[in-house]
Amino acid sequence: MNTPLKRTLLPLGGGLAVAALLGASMPGTAQATDIVKHSESVGTPDAQGIATFWLRNNAAALEAATYLEEDTTEVSKLTSTGTAEADTKPGSVAPTTTTATTTSKNVNLPRTIGKVFFVNAAGENKWCSATSVQSKYQNVVATAGHCTYDTANDEQLLDKWVFVPGYYQGKAPWGIYVGKQAFVHYDFGVYEDYDRDYAFVKQFSDITVTDAGRLGDNVAGQGFAWNQKLQQANFVFGYPQAAQPDGNKPFTGATPKWCYGKTTAKTVGDAAKKIEEHVGIKCSMTAGADGGPWLLKYSNTKRLGYLNGVTSTFNDQDENNRVDYLSTPYFDGDTYNVYASAANLWSGTLL
Template identity: 30%
Template structure:
């Protein structure tokens, strides 16, 4: 097959993937889409999951483009009013893996519960940062809404997602996990709302041992309604620091950016999208409490970026994704 023919096949397959309309929304502002292979088939069984993992060869991972920060088509009007938490502060505790894990070779501020998320967009292979989160069914991976859907009217769903925990310079110490379903907020899909730029990916069993992802690498905790101002550690795979090949981190106090968006000092750029902002990150264990994710940079020249403020909406999305997860 010539290079041109191969490119045409890939383009057609990616278009087929993007055109699949199977989505389901609920009354609480959450919406989901089934993961699909590059040629548009739902990833709802072990054979399809293995096919997605096999698709993402080291060469395709290396060629994937780090996704840009969120740039919604319909931004709406931004205000600088002081938004407040819309409920009581809540916490879900981190959880350790069920298999024995040796963290002796970890780098400083490197977490086995954080990795790279690879997927296909209408324009080709892309990647974001993502992290596992503790839940009863132990299948959830958190990232940004713009890592699953381009956002706003006329936007498109992506597909062919695979998560590689603790990816480092091409290595996959725990293997890869194909997504089953992705869930995000309807306000992100419909209008590209920055405060709703959040997503949860439900994973099939996978990795080298055929286990659930949280059983394999553990999961961070989750916090919501903790106010603007907590000290955070943001971790991701920025292309401007380490070439998107290793985890990078920054630490800062936080404050309200605009609307219900939280801001911190951090020089990370593209590729860090979807990476967690963690309260009480413990370098000895590699876990903390996710309290936002990397979304966009209103002041990139000042070394700042923004993430959605985690209020009752993230808890609603979390409960929605957990209910959709297989046992």
């Protein structure tokens, strides 16, 4: 999938020997230590302060947050670059279920989706979309790399990063989970290569105030798939808020939305963001939906499927000044390696 330059990159630091943790070799063509970068780990005292920041004054900071504008408001037209080539055999990890009851009014939407909130370099409260994903300790959230990793301050998780599953009109029905450590692809962490615009974040396993259990035990975890064929149907979920480029404002960001369709027959590219290998789908959701999951084989009954992408860019293919196309990095063996780095590690508790 990658160019030879991308394949031969070696980390300057922050790599993680994933194979040793898993006790097995990874499916990617490169060694895990060559492709994985992780942020510094957030300590328990800091995490408690982060939770307090978002929860005080009846969660006023959550209400004040707006969608992340950086890298998402400039819509462009993608160009076809060829057919996606799997770097190893197709693979998948099954989703995990939960017996927890739900108070969400959106019974057709997955329990796993929500918003990630953080403070950007300008001190502004921002959000993206995300989902809980299957992991050994039920403690991992998947989203876009640009919603997680501070590339300007290498090896940093964006400030005061939390995940609010089931976010609905200002409510947090399952509480707030504080991010402990982000795992990204080396090419994104170092070069901001949007072909690798995905991230997997370990969460502290207990909700901030009471010992209510692990994230996945409460909201379940989507499965994970890589090296899948194109032209398969996917559900795409997210919390769009930005206006369309023509000024029309169809979304509020208060409630989750979804799109459904088949992925493109070819990968697509955008030179400005170093994109050569994205997959696209027809959808009119705008910024705020970035980081939201693309779910393959999604069951409306079980509300579970297989994570097959995360929204990375918003595009105008027919050039009518409206978003009509979303794109995601193609999930291959490298993506699995980054996911597995987070999915096999315990993150501890706040209590």
